[in-house]
Amino acid sequence: MMAGTTLLDIKGVQTYYGNIRALNGVDVTVKQGEIVALIGANGAGKSTLMMTIFGAPRARAGTITFAGTDITQLPTHEIARMRIAQSPEGRRIFPRMTVMENLQMGASLDNLKHYDEDVEKVFTLFPRLKERIAQRGGTLSGGEQQMLSIGRALMARPKLLLLDEPSLGLAPLIVKQIFDAIRELNRTQGLTVFLVEQNAFGALKLATRGYVMVNGNVTMSGTGKELLADPDVRAAYLEGGHH
């Protein structure tokens, strides 16, 4: 697919938990080859949007189109089969499985033929994981668990990688390593990334474009640079933060 083509197109999406509406008609687009960041405060609806892309919870209104296919009503496993992969909030690695077994879980049957090659790619990106190949996921540090979560998602050979708060709770040096790895994947493999972050400064620096979400609505969008320079964004999300 050509650069500049819309890969993910979210239009008018409304998502509810019971009777409570968490997303009020959200429009977001991600083009092939972009890193798009979604920033916003706790409870804004960022994770809900990420999960709605996977159909759990399901959008009650609006459409989600991926690579030209309407995926709004597809079962989650079929959405995954379209080569969308995610590292969810909280990482959700398998704590009793080893690093290697966790990576195996990320590989689809279709990808088993280039399994060794794909594992090597993950280890090149995150050499720390290679050193801990037989260690159980639950005993890894937070940063290592995040690397494993991203690595497991990459095993699916995604066209679109969804990352929900990869920097959460990690020391600045590890955050830098994770963000550098995302930049590297994007630059060298053209991987398209949709990134949810509370670390607005880091995310907007990394991103081609960004969106700001407030109470289930997108209130602002622009290039990463534009949003970083915007006085309202600075006041709400950057002042007193990481500079």
Ligand SMILES: Nc1ncnc2c1ncn2[C@@H]1O[C@H](COP(=O)(O)OP(=O)(O)OP(=O)(O)O)[C@@H](O)[C@H]1O
């Ligand atoms: N399973 C659920 N059941 C009911 N309400 C939920 C559920 N999950 C989320 N919500 C509510 O939906 C709203 C959006 O939550 P969401 O987790 O999407 O926010 P967020 O932007 O990801 O926040 P954070 O930055 O804290 O992760 C919140 O008001 C939250 O309480």
Ligand SMILES: [Mg+2]
């Ligand atoms: Mg969240």
